[in-house]
Amino acid sequence: MSRFLTGLADARRARRPYGIVSVCSAHPIVLRAALRRAAKGKGPVLIEATCNQVNQFGGYTGMTPADFIAFVEAIAREEGVTRDKIIFGGDHLGPNPWRKEPAAVALEKAAGMVEAYVAAGFTKIHLDASMGCAREPVALDDRTVAARAAALCAVGEQTARRENLPMPVYVLGTEVPIPGGADHALDGVEPTAPSAARETIAVHRDAFAKAGLSDAFKRVIAFVVQPGVEFGSDNVVAYDPPRAAALSALLDREPALVFEAHSTDYQTQEALAALVADGFPILKVGPGLTFAYREALYALDLIASDIVPGYGDRPLLRAMEALMLAAPGNWSGYYHGDETALRIQRHFSYSDRIRYYWTRPEAERAVSALLAALDGVRIPETVLHQYLPMIAPTAADRPEDILIAAVDQVLAIYNSAAAERS
Incomplete structure (x- = not known):
């Protein structure tokens, strides 16, 4: 190869x-x-x-x-x-x-x-x-x-x-x-x-x-x-x-x-x-791929908050905010502005410094809780369209498949651009 x-x-x-x-x-x-x-x-x-x-x-x-x-x-x-x-x-x-x-x-x-x-x-x-x-x-x-x-x-x-x-x-x-x-x-x-x-x-x-x-x-x-x-x-x-x-x-x-x-x-x-x-x-x-992963995760966090009784109000986002505030080393030198600007950047920046936190035990527990909450739950097509309009309903059988589909959409753009041209 x-x-x-x-x-x-x-x-x-x-x-x-x-x-x-x-x-x-x-x-x-x-x-x-x-x-x-x-x-x-x-x-x-x-x-x-x-x-x-x-x-x-x-x-x-x-x-x-x-x-x-x-x-x-x-x-x-x-x-x-x-x-x-x-x-x-x-x-x-x-x-x-x-x-x-x-x-x-x-x-x-x-x-x-x-x-x-x-x-x-x-x-x-x-x-x-x-x-x-x-x-x-x-x-x-x-x-x-x-x-x-x-x-x-x-x-x-x-x-x-x-x-x-x-x-x-x-x-x-x-x-x-x-x-x-x-x-x-x-x-x-x-x-x-x-x-x-x-x-x-x-x-x-x-x-x-x-x-x-x-x-x-x-x-x-x-x-x-x-x-x-x-x-x-x-x-x-x-x-x-x-x-x-x-x-x-x-x-x-x-x-x-x-x-x-x-x-x-x-x-x-x-x-x-x-x-x-x-x-x-x-x-x-790199960051563009984990950005797409985070987008889909946060969308699922909203979906579970809306349709899964007892899941809570965006617990994944709240867990990540607490984690990044407790361990700011991977973002504090990169983001600038007032508290509102910093909060927005911690979660939504193109730099995607949040990617360094997904392997932390606190993040893994929060992601696992989200996936478990949606396991076996049918996400109504209208709800999926509200939060993840780019994901086809056929790709929404499992939450893990939604995450993979979100990343794959970015990869598809790259693969199309890289295809041989005559």
């Missing part, structure tokens, strides 16, 4: 571009929706884990790379998806989780993370060494970044050979939006300057050659640049093809490469299709 990724540049040159959706989430409902869709399709499903989410020490999910693959494979078996249809990717692999430590320590841990990802079976590796560590500038110069990326790549290459695994394909470059979206309203985002992208590619090519990794560089499929898409807490910057035209044209001089688009969440199908056509065929999405 890595051929699907290595064929992206060829397809663009042949004027038959196609894309692939990169599902960046560890949420079981999101993963189930993606795998259920994959079971019905012909192409692969790309599932990615990030350095903070999953690493050799457990990350904030508590999963190592091997744990994450086992977790996804268990859901895949239930959905009838064979292992050969799944591509596993590692996102932002580098010193970011340990950037407050000295560079030597952070980079040693980053090397251990790359080793753990490759050994576990991740085959798409995004190397990101752009951030400064303790007593370093916040942003590093291109040559330092490229040298560190090459050192991490060497670890990936050695691990794959030692474990007799397929050699990874790589994504390089670091000019990406803020992970999880910007923390303020945005009027616009400037695409990467073509000259900056050209320099980044050249510096990395040179660093890999000096490190004896020219063969690995041939397996670099994409560079991460900013095509001019982003989302803030309450607005989305839409893709504007003319503004990215000069950046896209750079690929004509680098025919073996494409660009990877981060933070494509909440873009329209037309915008996503334009990204694919313009050379940004790897469409990364």
Whole structure:
């Protein structure tokens, strides 16, 4: 299935571009929706884990790379998806989780993370060494970044050979939006300057050659640049093809490469299709999927409040509010305004910082109580239409199916945009 990724540049040159959706989430409902869709399709499903989410020490999910693959494979078996249809990717692999430590320590841990990802079976590796560590500038110069990326790549290459695994394909470059979206309203985002992208590619090519990794560089499929898409807490910057035209044209001089688009969440199908056509065929999405999950959960919370005697008045929302107030670390530095604005953002922000709380015991209990309250309850079609008008009554047999259908509607937009075009 890595051929699907290595064929992206060829397809663009042949004027038959196609894309692939990169599902960046560890949420079981999101993963189930993606795998259920994959079971019905012909192409692969790309599932990615990030350095903070999953690493050799457990990350904030508590999963190592091997744990994450086992977790996804268990859901895949239930959905009838064979292992050969799944591509596993590692996102932002580098010193970011340990950037407050000295560079030597952070980079040693980053090397251990790359080793753990490759050994576990991740085959798409995004190397990101752009951030400064303790007593370093916040942003590093291109040559330092490229040298560190090459050192991490060497670890990936050695691990794959030692474990007799397929050699990874790589994504390089670091000019990406803020992970999880910007923390303020945005009027616009400037695409990467073509000259900056050209320099980044050249510096990395040179660093890999000096490190004896020219063969690995041939397996670099994409560079991460900013095509001019982003989302803030309450607005989305839409893709504007003319503004990215000069950046896209750079690929004509680098025919073996494409660009990877981060933070494509909440873009329209037309915008996503334009990204694919313009050379940004790897469409990364995460918060947009868990946002759809939260929307459906909160709608079910309202439905149960209306039709299930004794359920209460929106207990799920109230439980999540109490949880986020008691543990504000995952949202307090990202949301701004008065108390009303903060409350709205905690629950409804495009940044979807609430996604970090769904695995907390308090949240799991509240979700379980909601699903139990609706288990076996027929939701009247008129009530379903009131709160979830986009969900067909035929998909409403079980509350879990409603949640999966809500996420799948987002995935359907991405899959349609990524489909091959002649």
